[in-house]
Amino acid sequence: MNQHRIYKTSVASVYPLYVAKAEKKGRTKQEVDEVIRWLTGYSQKQLEAHLNKKTDFETFFAQAGKINPARALIKGVVCGVRVEEVAEPTMRDIRYLDKLVDELAKGKAMDKILRKE
Numbered sequence: 001m002n003q004h005r006i007y008k009t010s011v012a013s014v015y016p017l018y019v020a021k022a023e024k025k026g027r028t029k030q031e032v033d034e035v036i037r038w039l040t041g042y043s044q045k046q047l048e049a050h051l052n053k054k055t056d057f058e059t060f061f062a063q064a065g066k067i068n069p070a071r072a073l074i075k076g077v078v079c080g081v082r083v084e085e086v087a088e089p090t091m092r093d094i095r096y097l098d099k100l101v102d103e104l105a106k107g108k109a110m111d112k113i114l115r116k117e
Contacts, residue, residue: 003058006094010054018101025105035100038114039093041066061093071096073115078102 019029036047041064050060061067071093075084078098086092103113 007058008056010056011060012051012054015051021105027104031104035104039068039071039097040064057094058090061090070115074099
């Protein structure tokens with residue numbers, strides 16, 4: 001199977017882009033970390049360790065032991081792709097992360113982003 005190059009891209013290389021996108025819209029790095037932790041189940045220490053190790057996306061999601069089941073509530077389009085229709089699980093999780101950061105940058109309330117309603 002020919003995998004998309006994002007699978008072998010380090011999360012650390014994309015993370016500053018997530019933070020910059022959020023900060024440009026008045027949100028914080030801490031909020032970006034919170035949505036990543038919510039999605040993956042990682043602690044802040046574990047997240048930082050993966051960023052420092054330059055873990056690739058495939059490994060990052062494979063090693064996330066407590067992926068949030070509420071992620072299935074994330075709906076919408078990212079990069080022209082409807083996230084809930086992505087068949088491959090790892091790619092779907094990557095798209096979920098992208099969608100969460102988009103919602104953060106668009107000013108959505110954190111309770112809504114974290115599907116607490």
